[in-house]
Amino acid sequence: MSKQVDTILTGGTVVTMNEHYDIFTGGAIAIKDDAIVAVGPSEEIASLYEAEETVDCANQVIIPGLVNAHTHIPMTLFRGLNDDLRLDVWLGYLMPLEREFVTPEFVKLGARLACAEMIRSGITAFADMYYFEEAIAEETAAIGMRALLGQTVLVFPAPDAETYEDALVRCRRFIEGWNGHPLIQPAVAPHAWYTGTPEMDRACADLARAYDVPIHTHVSETQLEANNCRQQHHMDVVSWIGSHGLLETKLL
Ligand SMILES: [Zn+2]
Structure with missing residues (x-):
């Protein structure tokens, strides 16, 4: 069953600052309240989370602040x-x-x-x-x-x-x-x-x-x-x- 989040940013190039410095082309971010709850390939995030608002980030790069x-x-x-x-x-x-x-x-x-x-x-x-x-x-x-x-x-x-x-x-x-x-x-x-x-x-x-x-x-x-x-x-x-x-x- 999908977990509920507030927002999913999807379809962008997600640049992380995790320990492997992973970059997900066609990646997504799930956000609930004031926290990022998951980062990964868009399909994976879509299969795990449901959001009130989904933002299409095609041709965009999503980087940490x-x-x-x-x-x-x-x-x-x-x-x-x-x-x-x-x-x-x-x-x-x-x-x-x-x-x-x-x-x-x-x-x-x-x-x-x-x-x-x-x-x-x-x-x-x-x-x-x-x-x-x-x-x-x-x-x-x-x-x-x-x-x-x-x-x-x-x-x-x-x-x-x-x-x-x-x-x-x-x-x-x-x-x-x-x-x-x-x-x-x-x-x-x-x-x-x-x-x-x-x-x-x-x-x-x-x-x-x-x-x-x-x-x-x-x-x-x-x-x-x-x-x-x-x-x-x-x-x-x-x-x-x-x-x-x-x-x-x-x-x-
Ligand atoms: Zn100064």
Whole structure:
């Protein structure tokens, strides 16, 4: 007897990420509630399952959701401002703009736009780092995407915190509010070595370890940054942040 499912996607080329990386030409997927219950050749799925809705996927490829591994999603609203500049010069323009305009409403609006664009591109999960991350979490969870969301910590005054100590308080509150959520993984996000201090890095590492959450940070984004770290600290960026305990965390 056939088992009842909600939806069957059938007749497409199904690319799996199972342990054999199977690809089924003329394959099908059976879905019930929010889970894939079976993947295989179309005839096999048709013989085992009955669905309320069957979608013909002929000439289509069905792939697992893509993961965007590094984002600042509300910055979609800054798109086009000062393009094509060196990162350090660009940040000189962007950081004052962020302090002026970034609010919980701003990040929610930007997050909504970014999530719509990501979904359109086949992305179902992303790793973010920004300000007012709790507002981004609310928006992301309501949309139904999965995300690792890092609350930014840096030594300069930020849109949501005057000091890094304030940022750490926000970050702890964010972790406590969202840890264990089925879609959202909260994280600590020390922005970069050059916007932090050894004390700040250590405090971030301590917080991440205390709640067993990941760290999301920038490491060696540019040649200039890598050179500066060697000049100032006589070691590469990975060694420098490692000397503050960041490598002993779940680091992204
Ligand atoms: Zn970044």
